[in-house]
Amino acid sequence: MNPPTPGDGGSQTVEQAARPLTRRTFLKGSAASALGIAAMAAALKPLLALERENLSVDAFLQKHYQELTPQELRRILDRLESECEQSRGIRPDIRDIRPREDTEFAYALNIGRCIGCRKCAHACIRENNQSRESDDDINMSYIRVLEMEKGGIDLETSDHYYDADQVPRAGKFYMPVQCQQCREAPCTKVCPVKATWQEDDGLVVVDYNWCIGCRYCMAACPYDARRFNYSRPKLSPDQINPCQSYLSNRLRPKGVVEKCTFCLHRTREGKYPACLEVCPTGARIFGNIRDPGSEINYILKNKRVYVLKEDVGTRPRFYYFFDK
Amino acid sequence: MRDYITFLWRVARLSFQGGWKFYAWMTLLTALALVGLNAYARQLVDGLSTTGMTNQVSWGAYIANFTFLVGVAAAAVMLVIPAYVYKKQSMHEVVIFGELMAIAVIIMCLLFVTVDLGHPERFHHMIPPFGMFNWPGSILSWDVIVLNGYLLLNMHICGYLLYKRYLGAPPTRAFYIPFVFVAIAWAISIHTVTAFLYVGLAGRAYWHNPIVAPRFLASAFAAGPALLILTFQIIRRVTRYWIGDEPIFMLRMIMTVAMLINVFLLGCEVFTEFYAPTAHSAAARYLYFGLHGHEGLIPWIWTAIALDFVGLGLLITPLTRRIAWLNVACATCFLGIWIEKGMGLIIPGFVPSPLGQVVEYLPTLNETLVCLGIWALGALLYSWMLHVAIPIMRGSLRARPGAPAAQPH
Structure with a gap:
């Protein structure tokens, strides 16, 4: 193999090599972008089937159990109960039951x-x-x-x-x-x-x-x-x-x-x-x-x-x- | 600041300029990445039941690829050490390609972990103050820190050096040399911590074994250089950036030593498991010879061992002084280690289950497509980085085209 030496004189700078923006390159670029966006949308299409319970903002912002105030926890339990009612057709009674004293x-x-x-x-x-x-x-x-x-x-x-x-x-x-x-x-x-x-x-x-x-x-x-x-x-x-x-x-x-x-x-x-x-x-x-x-x-x-x-x-x- | 914005603008423009081969390659990779994205979208809707994982084998191809790739990312130090510690001038001309590869590969690692999560949208639970980060208790939390740290270190080093090169100004040592040395130690740490993910589990005898971390490093320092050697040849074939034989043969030497250590450690493991077998050898028996009629991993592991030995055989003989044979050795070592660390390390950790069940695992099509998509995206990222970095390294993309090109740092 006959390698070019570093800093080989034949190189153009990128600025010299860059094509000017013409009507032709603009159209080509737009077509490629449109194709890209369409392909992306097609790839993501299955997401339309995501269930609503996966997209709840309240669930996303919910804190760790051990950091919840009693009021926050009450609201969460209510939310979970109604979510279950909507998606499963039955309203459960969800409680928060704490450990008892002196128990192992x-x-x-x-x-x-x-x-x-x-x-x-x-x-x-x-x-x-x-x-x-x-x-x-x-x-x-x-x-x-x-x-x-x-x-x-x-x-x-x-x-x-x-x-x-x-x-x-x-x-x-x-x-x-x-x-x-x-x-x-x-x-x-x-x-x-x-x-x-x-x-x-x-x-x-x-x-x-x-x-x-x-x-x-x-x-x-x-x-x-x-x-x-x-x-x-x-x-x-x-x-x-x-x-x-x-x-x-x-x-x-x-x-x-x-x-x-x-x-x-x-x-x-x-x-x-x-x-x-x-x-x-x-x-x-x-x-x-x-x-x-x-x-x-x-x-x-x-x-x-x-x-x-x-x-x-x-x-x-x-x-x-x-x-x- | 204005210089920097111009720099980014030129880099962005350059990203979309190239010959038809460049377009074809990038289009192919984009298409594959989108196929992977599509498969992942399906997984998000249906859950991880789209994978081959079960309650018994609860990690599979995603975590296997993740583990392997952490090693490839860590192996960038095999260029950094000769360049910066031993001050080999020839390595200085290629070291940036190793660091760029580390960036692309770490991003792949992070993606492989993300696609493995049942609830990726809860990722912020790891980030204080929104989350509850179990540090230092959980080794996974250590892994999150070291992987992201390694990514940032390499992004800083590469970004800084490339920008300075573009400006035609010599880089200020204080701005990158300390980071380079931190990154050396950090690279070792990412793979060690990843090994400790497994080693730290006393309930899984196959993993609870101090040899896992050294073996991870040894195999990584063979697989990473193998990929670099192949990359260097692609660079010198398709671009005008000249890479001499010296870095390639330096990497060959490193690979040979690493591969010898890897195979030696494999031997140590095999001896322990089979000379005096205990109940804890069941996973190794399953891997190499099958257990109670379940033989799913036998073809994988023996293929890996054959590839490893072919690669090693070529490396230790003068044959691999010829580039063609060296390439064969690189390909077999890379593939062999990929299997050995994936199907060979992750899956047997789960078989038999802690209660003695033998449940076999095979990735599904959807899972395979997700993996393929991440590999394609990694290749896309690395190709893009090289496409932009090489003109900067050559001096054809620079702030003042009239001025003479800066010397390599």
């Missing part, structure tokens, strides 16, 4: 009793308004029940799609897994916008109106406890549970992460989580560990209790134990 919730699950019927996973989805394709679609349930080979706790041997009509099957045991409400929660640590945090009673919650949908929390969770709304949740009006709260089971927009909150809209008012109420074998124990007389405290003190994946340092508030 914990859950214990008796592996010896669980028969793998998956009623908890179904109850979860009915209670918490997750998206579903049909009534028995539990893909978005916060609870995954693992059917595992007896002889060890190797998650890799687990089957998530076993037939629940056949349970309990010989040689298998069952382990439901949901959010462990970790004391050292990796999910809240990694969230770039603090859209998920731990409340005073230990529950890890998400502000669905603040989440930017980066899904870093899902990558961080060692228990596969978080779900993402890849599309607008699919629910028919008769599937909607109208008793809702801001931080738990209200209808989520598309593009945000959701998770188990131990049904805080129930448990903060003294009720049990939906998964516990439906359990036919009494395998689930729930309560306040700061209450010395609670059953959960008795279990933690007296049974052979373990936590899942102790090695990852998350210090769960969800315990498993073996008992009759």
Whole structure:
């Protein structure tokens, strides 16, 4: 190759090379610009189908949950209720329920009793308004029940799609897994916008109106406890549970992460989580560990209790134990 | 100030002047970028369900491309260090092309993160005082800072030097030398922080591994120079800007060393995972050999390894003293590392899931078109920057055409 040397004399300056603006170049330029604008408009055409709830100015300007005044929050709850009424045909009652004093919730699950019927996973989805394709679609349930080979706790041997009509099957045991409400929660640590945090009673919650949908929390969770709304949740009006709260089971927009909150809209008012109420074998124990007389405290003190994946340092508030 | 406005006006005019090949190339890239924009508009309406991602594999092609490109952007230092630290004159004539590439590539990175968001319109939640920026807790917030910082540093350095060159005045050292040295450290930091995004997750054994950051840097310093070598040849073929062989062979040397380190670290990883396999090796087993009959990544990773080794084999032999073979090595290394860092690093982090589920991932058409659009836009930006910068570097676009051209800084 025979290269030109730097500063090669044959160069014109750009000013010399520039063509003067003639009628011809003007017309060519205009035609190209018009074509460009038309192509741009064509590319953006799908945006015409954006739903109105995605374009609300109020939602855009909304502050983080923890910075809202009671009046602001009231207005937001009203707005969410009417949005739901308009888009879903049913007006829910959305409340803001705060943690109770001197309360720290914990859950214990008796592996010896669980028969793998998956009623908890179904109850979860009915209670918490997750998206579903049909009534028995539990893909978005916060609870995954693992059917595992007896002889060890190797998650890799687990089957998530076993037939629940056949349970309990010989040689298998069952382990439901949901959010462990970790004391050292990796999910809240990694969230770039603090859209998920731990409340005073230990529950890890998400502000669905603040989440930017980066899904870093899902990558961080060692228990596969978080779900993402890849599309607008699919629910028919008769599937909607109208008793809702801001931080738990209200209808989520598309593009945000959701998770188990131990049904805080129930448990903060003294009720049990939906998964516990439906359990036919009494395998689930729930309560306040700061209450010395609670059953959960008795279990933690007296049974052979373990936590899942102790090695990852998350210090769960969800315990498993073996008992009759 | 008036000079600066004239400068911008001339640059704007120059942007639309060129031969038919220039128009054809830019039109093609614009069209591809618009195809990507169209696919993204569809994604905005329907949600990320238009991608192949699931609850189990919650990051895919977007984050994979992002990770790879952060490395390419960081690799600009492989021109900056020889030019500014070792004061190689031949590198000074090309260093700006590396820095411009870093600008285009960082913009691509930011776009890849943006298209991955479920709610991009809430982006201001990251920006204080409107938002709640989780810094220093979240490594993602660190990444936002270092990537934008690196973008600004390079924009300042390139913008300042090009403007001075246009004026025909020597640049004031105090206005750019400190930034150049900060940018060197900063380049290392962008890829380290991006590695820490993954390394910081104790629940994902495949990523929770200190070798990830060094391997990221090694592979980046091979892939980035590979792209630069190819770019330099395009520049010297289609423009009158002369780039000698010296920078190209300097980059070849850097690439060879980086590629050797990369393959060595890969070996270290493979040894650990397979000599004494534990439950934590499941992801590596899935990647290389398949798991419970799921074999989606096997063709990808073995293609990547073959490409890496072909590239390395060429680099360490005298064959690549010939430009044609060097180009083959650059292409195979670039492609090999792209696969290795994408399908090879991001996806196995999610397979098997933390609860032992094996859910495979394959990008959808729509997702692929979005990726293609961002690549096209990046190429468009870089082509445009070169189209404007080269006449300034050559001295054919300058404030006072009569005056002699300024010497390279």
